[in-house]
Amino acid sequence: MTNKIDDDLPTEVLVALAEGCGFRLASDRAPSADEWTLSTSIEAGPVTVPIQHVGTRRSVCAFLIGYSSMRLKTSQILNDFERSNQELVLHMRTRLGG
Secondary structure, eight states: OOOOOOOOOOHHHHHHHHHHTTOEEEEOOSTTOOOEEEEEEEEETTEEEEEEEEEOHHHHHHHHHHHHHHHHHHHHHHHHHHHHHHHHHHHHHHHTTO
């Protein structure tokens, strides 16, 4: 396993990754600036709560890569759980003669 964070992604790819994860991404356009802002909002009952993180390109890349990996792993776990559940239901129907 490597510890290198790929922060060489083209800005368009970084924006697409952020949007795919449900975030908006903005950056400071000054020539030597390295300030990136991830933002989103969540519903907390009747209130919408804005969430924002400001960091370097490297920290934003690390977060997005980790977040997308977590989402993929969670999706795989849920798919495995659903498949196992379906197999259990089919097995029990067979045992009950249904």
